[in-house]
Ligand SMILES: Nc1ncnc2c1ncn2[C@@H]1O[C@H](COP(=O)(O)OP(=O)(O)OP(=O)(O)O)[C@@H](O)[C@H]1O
């Protein structure tokens with residue numbers, strides 16, 4: 034962490050997210066002091082490196098926006114904080130409101146809810162004329178049956194919670210018989226942990242968009258969008274769409290790369306990103322050249338995408354994000370032309386992990402997050418991961434091949 038007393042301070046509203054390590058490293062590189070806002074009990078569970086990376090912590094109740102804003106405003110003024118960032122999707126509206134209160138660069142607070150709530154997001158996209166799946170909102174299973182029929186969404190369709198991430202509670206439903214279970218799964222979590230934030234209990238139904246899936250970040254500085262590299266996203270193909278990996282670059286032809294970046298930029302602006310970053314996911318139906326937006330979030334990507342983008346292109350998305358919120362011009366030019374792929378180790382079923390051994394494939398490195406003896410859940414969402422493998426190579430095909438080889442050679446036993 035920078036010791037420079039006059040360095041600009043950046044307040045991160047809950048730095049405990051997948052992008053936390055990348056933000057901490059970026060702050061260090063830029064000579065910014067990093068502060069965090071969180072709950073006292075959540076802070077007790079911080080990894081030691083995160084606690085050490087913070088120059089100070091504002092303890093508040095992030096589930097009470099009025100109180101959090103008051104606490105954060107006085108803390109930020111006292112510590113002469115010059116920028117506000119977010120790392121936890123559900124607090125991106127709070128970060129926008131805080132930046133506005135402090136008169137600092139940030140996103141449009143009036144639209145910020147649309148980057149957190151998928152129902153508000155669908156409305157913002159439709160208003161902006163962005164290609165999105167047809168959708169309908171339901172409060173319970175009965176309404177879902179009615180809405181699926183009235184909106185003629187067709188089958189399969191997708192049921193998802195209005196507010197969640199990590200594919201939690203998202204199901205692809207083949208026909209009316211599966212709808213009750215899918216609605217129950219989407220409504221299972223009424224609060225987001227570890228903060229206990231109450232969630233919108235409604236569910237969103239969407240027509241199913243076929244085709245390959247991609248993501249792209251857009252960094253926005255003073256309302257001007259700058260495109261970042263397109264990443265190909267692989268998921269499981271059944272009822273639960275859990276990410277199995279990502280590859281950068283995506284290997285798309287140039288005109289489709291530009292179409293994805295352009296669509297991602299429109300999505301970011303539609304949910305009010307003015308000084309910040311958005312992670313947008315799209316699908317491209319077979320034979321089409323029009324990316325359809327699945328969702329966007331006003332935050333850095335999860336899934337260690339920051340790592341593979343930097344390994345492939347030299348671009349630090351976290352540096353670009355911090356530059357944008359600090360009112361500087363973001364560095365978005367590639368400095369290398371390589372490729373990187375990440376693959377997640379998922380168990381085949383729930384149980385207790387007995388053994389995991391990843392082979393040493395040259396060009397790859399791995400990280401295991403679960404220890405033998407630990408329980409592993411059913412791989413229905415991103416919480417079911419055991420670890421990941423990253424491969425860096427000269428081409429996306431080669432990076433995928435190396436990562437797949439390490440995954441294929443992994444010995445994994447769940448009891
Ligand atoms: N309308 C749709 N058509 C086709 N596939 C979809 C649709 N909506 C969601 N999916 C699939 O389900 C995945 C998870 O959905 P979504 O991104 O909306 O939820 P999430 O919980 O925010 O996900 P995550 O945080 O994992 O990106 C998508 O990445 C995509 O593979």
Ligand SMILES: [Mg+2]
Pocket residue numbers: 200314328
């Ligand atoms: Mg998603």
